[in-house]
Amino acid sequence: MIKIERSFTPIKLTPNFVTLKTAEFIATGNNVWNVSWLKESLKELSLKKCAYCECDISEESKYMEVEHFEDKDRYQRKVLLWDNLLPSCKRCNGHKSTHDVIAEPIVNPFRHNPKDYFYLKVYRLKPKNTMARISIDLLDLNDTERLVVPRFKIGNSLLKTVEIALEKLQTYEDKPTPINTTKLVSTVEGILLECQKNKIYSATCATVLHTDEDYIQLKKRMTELTLWNRDLDKLHTNSLELILDN
DSSP, rough: OOOOOOOOOOOOHHHHHHHHHHHHHHHHHOOOOOHHHHHHHHHHTTBBBBBTTBTTTTTTTTTTEEESHHHHHHHGGTTTTTEEEEEEEEHHHHTTTTTTTTTTTTTTTTTSSSGGTTTETTTTTESSSSSHHHHHHHHHTTTTIIIHHHHHHHHHHHHHHHHHHHHHHHHHHHHHHHHHHHHHHHHHHHHTTTTTSTTEEEHHHHHHTTTTTHHHHHHHHHOOOOTOOOOHHHHHHHHHHHOOOO
């Protein structure tokens, strides 16, 4: 889970639309939120990822749903309140169901910074406080097959690529040619791109990378050799914002 910014409101979500459709929902129970432009706007906010588990909700098998943070049946007048809507995969939305977040709060990535609530240990989310514990249990954020295994696979792949980068660094040190420079920098850039907000499981990738001794040594040596450029540094800095540590 990463912090998400609610940077815009859909043009079509006018006060008049909200008033009319909210009244329709209260009177009929119709799915007034199930409109393509609203769903696409939520996808854009979360970079096409589930706000809770960071899986790719653009994949047909994951199926994106409009999640009402404050339950729509209990808090009917918030059914189209923009600040109450999140993009969620079907599984996370189903787990949360009608849970009352007012009576028993959980982490909302639009309001809270997940790094203040969770840390990562052996590819499992661990709670820093009660709200985090409830969030993990309610949303099943450590589901082995659905989340822990994918986190492990992507994290392990990242570490293997760091090892490849170290080999390319050695090749460069043995023969500092322009082509070896390009190969090394390109590989490191690819590693860091996997740790950016728009990538699935980016919090896992960033955490794994920045706690890896090989990566730390790789960056240190490339900096000493003046190979660590501004683009790499920007990607590195951006990824630091996502890490889930103690």
